[in-house]
Amino acid sequence: xxxxxxxxxxxxxxxxxxxxxxxxxxxxxxxxxxxxxxxxxxxxxxxxxxxxxxxxxxxxxxxxxxxxxxxxxxxxxxxxxxxxxxxxxxxxxxxxxxxxxxxxxxxxxxxxxxxxxxxxxxxxxxxxxxxxxxxxxxxxxxxxxxxxxxxxxxxxxxxxxxxxxxxxxxxxxxxxxxxxxxxxxxxxxxxxxxxxxxxxxxxxxxxxxxxxxxxxxxxxxxxxxxxxxxxxxxxxxxxxxxxxxxxxxxxxxxxxxxxxxxxxxxxx
Numbered sequence: 716x717x718x719x720x721x722x723x724x725x726x727x728x729x730x731x732x733x734x735x736x737x738x739x740x741x742x743x744x745x746x747x748x749x750x751x752x753x754x755x756x757x758x759x760x761x762x763x764x765x766x767x768x769x770x771x772x773x774x775x776x777x778x779x780x781x782x783x784x785x786x787x788x789x790x791x792x793x794x795x796x797x798x799x800x801x802x803x804x805x806x807x808x809x810x811x812x813x814x815x816x817x818x819x820x821x822x823x824x825x826x827x828x829x830x831x832x833x834x835x836x837x838x839x840x841x842x843x844x845x846x847x848x849x850x851x852x853x854x855x856x857x858x859x860x861x862x863x864x865x866x867x868x869x870x871x872x873x874x875x876x877x878x879x880x881x882x883x884x885x886x887x888x889x890x891x892x893x894x895x896x897x898x899x900x901x902x903x904x905x906x907x908x909x910x911x912x913x914x915x916x917x918x919x920x921x922x923x924x925x926x927x928x929x930x931x932x933x934x935x936x937x938x939x940x941x942x943x944x945x946x947x948x949x950x951x952x953x954x955x956x957x958x959x960x961x962x963x964x965x966x967x968x969x970x971x972x973x974x975x976x977x978x979x980x981x982x983x
Contacts, residue, residue, distance in 0.1 A: 724788055729979040732795040733844075733898075736805035737836040738785060740829055744837065751809065751828045797827060803898060804930030805833040832930075835896070839873070844978065846874045847897035847931070849922045854905030855938060858959070858967060862901065865971050869980045890918075891925055899978065900926035902951070905938045909946040923948055934977070936970060938962075 719737050742748040800806040806827045846866060850859040863874045875893045894900060900923075902908075908919050926933055927950060935956040943952060957977075959970045975982045 720785065720788065724793055725979070727979040728795065728799065729977075731793060732799050732803055732805065733836060735789060735795050736800055736803070736829070736833040740833045740837055742785070743829065744834075751826065753826060797825065800827075802930070803832075803932055804830055805836075806830060830930075832896075832898075843871050843873050844898040845896050846871065846899045846901060847894050847922075847926070848874065848876045848901045848903070849894075849919060849926075850876075850903040851905060851908050851919060854908060855903040858903055858936070858938070861967060862971055862974065865975065869975060869982070890922065894922055894925045894931065895929040897926070897929070897931045900931035900933045901974070902926075902933065902935050903938065904935050904941050904947075904951060906941050908941070909948060911946065920948060923950065934974065936974065939966065 719734065719741050722734070725731050725734050739748065743750055797806055797808070801808060807830050809826050809828045848859045848862055850856065859876050863876050866872075866874045875897070877890070902919070902923060909917060911917055923933070933950065933954050935951045935954055937956060937958045939959050939962045957970050957973055960966050972982045
């Protein structure tokens with residue numbers, strides 16, 4: 716594949732996080748960098764210059780400086796935070812935080828590891844996120860299919876809704892695999908989405924648990940009639956969400972435009 720470092724740095728934070736993780740994975744594949752590294756920012760007080768660095772995989776006290784092309788591209792104002800990269804599942808914090816002996820001072824740095832999800836970015840172009848849409852058919856089938864269609868229109872064909880399940884397949888296993896592969900887990904919340912039925916598993920809750928475990932970015936979208944109640948999982952209330960304000964074409968269109976812009980697609 717061509718080098719991802721030949722592409723311009725994206726404008727949005729979401730795209731930059733994806734691009735940076737992909738570049739780190741590509742450098743590892745080229746033998747230029749380890750899979751485990753330090754992540755730190757530092758200010759050179761003598762020259763009044765801010766810079767960042769990544770340590771090599773052997774985790775020596777003095778880190779290997781990033782290749783100049785990477786360092787020049789990712790200035791301090793563009794560099795994605797490790798917290799954002801973790802939220803997308805591209806980095807895992809492995810502990811073992813260390814003090815680096817640099818310029819005569821001890822500098823605290825955190826140790827991270829690139830995840831399998833970061834390396835999967837090498838298989839596709841930037842911006843084509845893996846998206847899983849979780850919904851209850853009785854409440855929100857139309858909205859799920861509309862979101863899928865709009866993502867397809869902006870060039871993302873990596874969108875999964877359950878009507879794409881293979882006939883005769885083990886649907887539980889396939890659903891779990893698709894969720895674990897997803898960058899975005901979009902959950903459509905209606906009035907009875909998380910309501911329990913006696914003797915039956917609420918698969919919406921199960922899908923949400925898998926998404927949490929796999930570090931997918933969870934985005935709740937509330938239908939007009941939906942309200943938080945005692946069946947609503949806490950994680951839904953803790954996430955930045957979207958609300959379909961009115962049950963009209965304009966209401967749905969506005970919510971989907973906000974979703975696409977949130978994902979880094981420029982939609983006027």
